[in-house]
Amino acid sequence: MAMDHATLEAAARWYVDLRCDDVDEATRQAHRRWLDSAPGHRQAWDRLTLLQESFGRVGPGLARPMLSNARAKRREFLKVLSLLLAAGGTGTLAWRTTALPTLLADQRTATAERLSLRLDDGSQLLLNTCTSVNIRYTPRLREVQLLSGEILIETAHDALARPFVVHTQEGSIRALGTRFIVLREADHSQVCVLEHAVQVRTAALGPAVQVEAGHRLMFRQDQVGSVLPAPAQADAWTRGMLVVNDWYLADLISELQRYRPGYLGCDPAVAGLRISGSFHLSNIDTILANLSSTLPVRIWQLSRYWTRVEPA
Structure with a gap:
């Protein structure tokens, strides 16, 4: 059944108001009266409740302590309203195969954007390009849910001695006083430890695997790969750089695609060429132009949103 925009807007406003830290009983009673005032x-x-159950917590996360601020409340309201409008009358099933859950993310970045956050306990969280996360601190646990993309975390000492855990669809990573990177890709997650160590446990709840500094681990929901040496300068992206050593050209192009809107592809005929170097991610077009001067390739560009690396 279709619902009018005003009703969905009111539902979104009530949702945000009820999640404020300072919500009082008068507000709760007013909400109950609103619910009973019309079937719509x-x-x-009920639609919002179903969406919350489908995608987990629909909440402000990091912004929770700030929801008395008008700007924070408006931002959360717009996210929830966008969700309700996008869901339409089709229910939640079709949403499971789309990227729409990122509309609910507490924090997210666009293509080629990075975002640095200081969390409530003093921990540092850096989001790479096209990344979305939820953040939840409770009296017992500090949690970050990585929905998509890549993050770097530097944990701080916590006065409450709460564990710091990063969740992905494939499993969880528990920090052991550390600095580390977590990357989510199509069918797996990867952790790269820069300092100290982490413990990784898959979604299937297998035994925990400890990963020490200077190493990385790829894991799926029911499978853990081998612990391998971390690549040199794995955190170069935090400085706007990409450092590669003897990469396939196809892998380089795939990585650059993350930082450039539109299509960026590589012809199979040149995919196996090898390349090493340091690249500034602020200008992908310059990187592509330099490829054509160092490798037997040409850059075929139909528009600013469609580019392909071809044999020269």
Whole structure:
């Protein structure tokens, strides 16, 4: 059943208001009266409840302590309203195969954007390009949920001695007083430890695997790879750089695609060429132009949003 925009807007506002830290009983009673005042109100609220159950916590995360701030409340309201409008009357099933859950992310970055955050306990969280996360601190646990993309975390000492855990669809990473990178790709996650160590446990709840500084580990929901040496300068992206050593050209192009809107592809005929070097991620077009002067390739560009590396 279709619902009018005003009803969905009201449901979104109530949702955000009720998640403020300073919500009082008068607000809760007013919400109950709103629910009972029209059948459409209850239907809109039920839709939001279903969406919350489908995608987990629909909440402000890092912004929670700030929701008395008008700008923070407006930002959360717009996210929830966008979700309700996008869901339409089709329910939640079709959403499971789309990227729409990122609309609910507490924090997210666009293509070629990075975002640095200082969390409540003093820990540092850096989001790479096209990344979305949820953040949840409770009296017992500090949690970050990586929905997509790549993050670097530097944990701080916590006065409450709460564990710091990063969750992905494939499993969880528990920090052991450390600095580390977590990357989520199509069918796996990867952790790269820069300082100290982490413990990795898959979603299937197999035995925990400890990864020490200078090493990385790829894992799926029910499978853990081998612990391997971490690549040199794995955190170069935090400085706007990409450092590669004897990479296939196809892998380089795939990595650059993350930082450039539109299509960026590589012809199979040149995919196996090898390349090493340091590249500034601020200008992908310059990197591509330099490729054509160092490798037997040419850059075929139909528009600023469609580029392919071809044999020269």
